[in-house]
Amino acid sequence: MASLTLTNVRPWDAAPVDVMITDGAISDVVAAGTADTSGETVDGRGLLALPGFVNAHAHVDKSWWGQPWVSYGGEATTQGRIAHERAERDKYGIPSVDGATAVLREFLRHGTTATRTHVDVDLGIGLRGIDNVRAAAAALDGAVEVEIVAFPQDGVVRRPGVLDLLDQAAAAGASNIGGIDPASIDRDPVAQLDGLFEIAERRGVGIDIHLHDGGELGAFQMELVIDRTRRAGLHGRVTIAHGFALGELPAQRQGELLDALGEVGISWTTVAPVPSAPLPWRDMCEAGMPLGLGTDGIRDLWSPYGDGDMLRTAQRFAQLHRLRADDDLTRAVGLASTAGGDFVHRTGHDLAPGARADIVLLDAENVPDALVRTPRRRLVMAGGRIVAGDGELVL
Known part of the structure; x- marks a missing residue:
């Protein structure tokens, strides 16, 4: 099964977490620094994370x-x-x-x-x-x-x-x-x-x-x-x-x-x-x-x-x-x-286990800051794949 761990992100400006992804879906969300990082990882650099x-x-x-x-x-x-x-x-x-x-x-x-x-x-x-x-x-x-x-x-x-x-x-x-x-x-x-x-x-x-x-x-x-x-x-x-x-x-x-x-x-x-x-x-x-x-x-x-x-x-x-x-x-x-x-027709579209791994990372202090500044999307993940980085498509 294809797996990836997105480390050190702040979902909805909550405490930092690691997001584990398996076959395009979020399989688990744990406190930052506690996930098994022996496989492929992407460093979230403490950025704000929102669902796609x-x-x-x-x-x-x-x-x-x-x-x-x-x-x-x-x-x-x-x-x-x-x-x-x-x-x-x-x-x-x-x-x-x-x-x-x-x-x-x-x-x-x-x-x-x-x-x-x-x-x-x-x-x-x-x-x-x-x-x-x-x-x-x-x-x-x-x-x-x-x-x-x-x-x-x-x-x-x-x-x-x-x-x-x-x-x-x-x-x-x-x-x-x-x-x-x-x-x-x-x-x-x-x-x-x-x-x-x-x-x-x-x-x-x-x-x-x-x-x-x-x-x-x-x-x-x-x-x-x-x-x-x-x-x-x-x-x-x-x-x-x-x-x-x-x-x-x-x-x-x-x-x-x-x-x-x-x-x-x-x-x-x-x-x-x-x-x-x-x-x-x-x-x-x-x-x-x-x-x-x-x-x-x-x-x-x-x-x-x-x-x-x-x-x-x-x-x-x-x-x-x-x-x-x-x-x-x-x-x-x-x-x-x-x-x-x-x-x-999605249930539970969020940064939670079971949801499709659609994740957007932004360099923002919190969610209101992201709304009023609409900053560049630092990373966009769709179905567990990175499709954009720093505002440009990599797909």
Whole structure:
């Protein structure tokens, strides 16, 4: 069995330990200096150790990362961005294996070792984007574990044939199927949700719905999703992404929705965009709702921003929610790491025995210091293999 010992690291700024790794998983964690170091060892130099980051909401299929600069164009609305992307994507070779590989490599360089990524499925590209993302993950030999959401960016029922493509994607192994703004995109929320939940029930997959609509329109669609989740018995299998409306509602309305969302086990992902309203994140966690962070798109035809660094996303979340106390700053980092395990079907994603040996080392005094400075990743280990050092890939 392949074994390695990572010596003298500070997990979550606790006392120094040695981490023993066997066949890609953490086999034991002991006080620093007490592990058997007769085999292969890596000196952790007393650095801060965190679990590999988990990007719970990505779009790795449609980035122009590594290509010449693409100027922003089109209208700055959801419908406008969809139309612009459809008109321009072929010009930039989107989707492609090389493009997805470039994004996944950036993920690894910054310490992200698992992701749930939405991959566009539509009448123009069929399932080609999913094939490309799988090929990109294979090219990195599984260093980044990738869970796929077949995503109908251009709508579900307004484009005849998209539901069939989602069904095909689920049959071919996609872990989740997506939806998008059932009211404002398809203008028929019941039809969209009926179609998605029928596939999910029959194929045994999850549902991950983008919900941008704000205010009471967004709240109304949340109620529809809650009702369908309850009736379908998909407790713990449904995720709402963005869900901007939740942060915009009065406290009493928020509380009513949180009780219902928690009851049926609906999880939530956010990319913490700065102009959005803060989420009642503490209440969400207390209601038992899994909450994960993601980058959204990275240098794509929706936005030129992004670099794949989940620590920066956690920092933005902390700034948006005006977090200052050390405990809260540490919890924000936890949302980008341990909490993300729920979104990629991992249990116990942490620096503990039994977990996959995904470890990030940083030269930081403590976790809050790492969050506010986002220092270079001194070492990134994925499945027990060193894949990056001093901010550069060695894979």
